[in-house]
Amino acid sequence: MRLTIPEEEVLSSGHLACPGCGATLAMRLALKALGRDTIVVIPACCWSTIDGVFPNSALGVPVMHIAFEAAAIAASGIKAGLIAKGNTHTQVMAWAGDGGTFDIGIQALSGAAERNDDIIYVCYDNEAYQNTGIQRSSATPYGAWTTTTPRKHPKQEPKKNIADIMSAHRIPYIATATVAYPEDFVRKFKKAREIKGTRFIHVLSPCPPGWKMKEQDTVKVSRIAVKSCVFPLFEIEDGKLKINIKPSKRQDVRDYLKLQGRFSHLKEEDIKRIQQELDKNWQNLLKREEAHEG
């Protein structure tokens, strides 16, 4: 047997995640990569509930829960506290949802990034405020149904480009990752562990109840997201972009959309528009990579 990711389980079973939860698979992989010398900060999000109920916890590492908007700075505060006590080795990881990253948490994240605080900031992105019942966030993609963007008036705005925002802060490491590519996921977290400064990892986390998809499709959907270039896998290291996976034959975005009930109301012109935006964004990304290599 040759395992392609670390064997040890840090996250234990018995947690409260929905069956098939992408965010939980993501945490399982992250902790395998980072190991036990890690402290996790969780703001208000699905993971506030998933970790368990007092007096029990499912994470095998220390956790501090914190208010919704403060994940990044709470992590910075913990890191400062550790350094004050002479501990420079323990990793501090903020683990926030898209709400706590793109919206209410963006100020603290920007502040931490501008100061280049020595933390790993992970946004597990299930593309809506899932924990409070599937309300839209600025990470919700164009056309998606949520409870605040109902079928008669689905989300009109495009998904906010968080990687670009973080890139503008000139932090040492930015990466995208998703659960269908666990080796790539683990590699990125291990790499992040070795870098000093603010490291930002954006994880696409399919959510069966929120995306109205089958529980067993979580990994499949995240794979198609990469193969159709809805969610390209890339890294930006010291400002230099490197795309990790370039599908030789890009999958049609329909394959991605048809697995998710949150897109079932889309008309043909919406799907065409989505495909066009996607094509444009993908071409731009390729051009940016080329510019960095040249």
Next chain:
Amino acid sequence: MKENQKLPEIVVSSGSMKINKTGSWRNLRPEIDYSKCIRCMICWKFCPDACIKINKEGIKLAPRENLKKEPAPEIDYDYCKGCGICAEECPAKCIAMLKEKK
């Protein structure tokens, strides 16, 4: 938590969620057909509940003789929520999702 157990002074959780047997959530139950399982561990890799264990003793039933001694995936039914990701991702298509008997 036991009723007579003393509460900590601060809101801190020091116990493990392993006491919560989420297997009771299941409607569908995955069953591995070891005569087809190629021991790739992809099911173990993708389980969000970390409830597929690696059985290092190996399993007697295998598609080939040399696989009998290989570590095999074993589902921990105390915790399996029946999401079906393992069945979906299995390249040998040897995991069946059966109706759970209550």
Next chain:
Amino acid sequence: MKKLLIGNHAVSYGAMLSRAEVIAAYPITPQTQVVEELAELCASGKLKAQFIKVESEHSAMSACIGAAQAGARAFTATSSQGLALMHEVLHWAANARLPIVMANINRAMAPGWNIWADHIDSLAQRDTGWMQFYAETNQEVLDTIIIAYKVCERVLLPAMINLDAFFLSHTAESVEIPEQDMVDEFLPPYNPEIKLDPDDPRAFGGLLPPKYYMEMRCKLHSAHRNALKIIEEEEKNFFKIFKRKYGLVDEFYTKDAQIIIVTSSTITSTAREFVMRERKKGRKLGLLKVRVFRPFPFEKIRGALKNCQKVVVIDRNISYGNAGIFATEIKSALYGFRNVPVFGFVAGLGGRDVQLEDIEGMVDFARKKNFSKDEIWWGLKK
């Protein structure tokens, strides 16, 4: 060593001598000198602290929460709007039982913009679970920060030390700066047993169902009640080393006083002056300074007010739709104990000066009237 220090610098020195390990603060008038001086002290190496130049007060307190949970001694300072912005995480710090110390420069709330002395900012936070001290002098400010850390780390509660905008923050007074080794003798390093520690993994602040919530909050409340005793104990220890004492309250000529004035912060100094003047004229006036507001020192207040005929409370605040907050709480202490008339004066809001003549007028008013109204606004223009 005696030095002329403005209140803000007394704060900085207090934090430095307490060996604060993590400082996270955001500037706001009139607190800015606190942070500037702390930045200088860190840069010069006099203070070995991690200084996070946060981008908002909400982040300042959140950073302190993280640092304290990791086992470090955390400090911040703010005022008015900044304190209000922290409100959500003030609850968090207290509910998490973290011994964070914060200096708050008491300033009015906007709109309109008013940067001058008013107590509504801290009093609006009185229910968050933080201990609250109100300082009369810059010496008291410096000393109370050190005392607060000692108390906080014993009772596991955060504390805010309040000082009046400009009257203390920007006024230079002679302050005895304690020697570092003497402070170290009084205040040992902070090394909590239970903290964020990969060698002893725990989850802090997770889901707390109705089954246990009340019990955990009752523990917080009990810690407050217990802190009254701990404050007195630690102030005795402080006196042994530094020969200065303060108390939960300070009584000045209360034993045989017919009328007792109740004040807090800098109005106390003016009232003290007035009481001394009146005593020289043979008038039986007394003064009760409330220094510790949370936990509320019921027994001390009853003890001080047990013999007088009238009580004059001066509130530099108003709880809209009710009355001055100190007056309301003094009345609650007297309920079932004594039916003495309490004259609640609302004065000095937004930095308006409260002078000897004002206090004279208030006492005169109380002397002449036989009943007490809910609140009397003092000095309003017609």
